Amino acid sequence: MPKFYARRRLSILGALTALLASAALFDSPSASAALPTPVSAATARTYLASLTVATESRTGYDRDLFPTWITISGTCNTREYVLKRDGSGVTVDSACAATAGSWYSQYDAVTTTDPSTFDIDHVVPLAEAWDSGASKWTTAQRQAFANDVTRPQLIAVSASSNRSKGDDDPAEWVPTRSAYVCTYVRAYVQVKYYYGLSVDSAEKTAISGYLANC
Numbered sequence: 377m378p379k380f381y382a383r384r385r386l387s388i389l390g391a392l393t394a395l396l397a398s399a400a401l402f403d404s405p406s407a408s409a410a411l412p413t414p415v416s417a418a419t420a421r422t423y424l425a426s427l428t429v430a431t432e433s434r435t436g437y438d439r440d441l442f443p444t445w446i447t448i449s450g451t452c453n454t455r456e457y458v459l460k461r462d463g464s465g466v467t468v469d470s471a472c473a474a475t476a477g478s479w480y481s482q483y484d485a486v487t488t489t490d491p492s493t494f495d496i497d498h499v500v501p502l503a504e505a506w507d508s509g510a511s512k513w514t515t516a517q518r519q520a521f522a523n524d525v526t527r528p529q530l531i532a533v534s535a536s537s538n539r540s541k542g543d544d545d546p547a548e549w550v551p552t553r554s555a556y557v558c559t560y561v562r563a564y565v566q567v568k569y570y571y572g573l574s575v576d577s578a579e580k581t582a583i584s585g586y587l588a589n590c
Contacts, residue, residue: 417590
């Protein structure tokens with residue numbers, strides 16, 4: 377069983393249950409919230425120092441093992457929630473699909489009024505999570521991870537930046553918009569720490585370098 381269950385006050389499934397019960401957040405398609413702010417650089421450095429360093433393995437990985445875009449409330453799914461949260465002036469239809477608004481990609485400074493050109497990125501990629509511990513989780517735990525809107529794990533960004541990133545960790549990819557790199561690596565470490573995921577040596581070295589400049 378992943379060690380985050382032992383060291384956290386709430387299980388991931390419990391956290392999602394709390395979200396579903398939050399009427400203030402999910403009662404209507406017009407509900408909104410702020411993009412979660414990651415921990416400070418100092419806290420991220422402390423978290424990083426505590427992470428297990430281990431060789432990664434992608435054996436057995438399948439994206440379908442991480443069910444995404446689950447229904448959060450009514451007909452609203454995770455993607456629609458994040459688009460609403462991260463956009464400006466967003467309006468939605470009765471099916472919770474965005475009908476108007478604007479979106480700014482923190483990764484590469486791209487702005488759009490067409491939400492179909494934006495993806496929802498997992499800051500810690502699903503394959504990366506599998507490599508570093510999630511292969512031992514249940515499907516329910518992986519679903520909670522893939523739809524986590526409580527931590528800074530999901531963000532609406534341009535499709536091109538998301539696909540450029542792919543499944544890379546910070547040793548291989550960080551946002552091209554330099555002003556966001558510090559925020560990105562802080563979020564990345566926070567998510568890995570919360571879920572008790574490991575890092576490989578190159579990943580840890582790269583993150584340490586970025587955090588030193590935050």
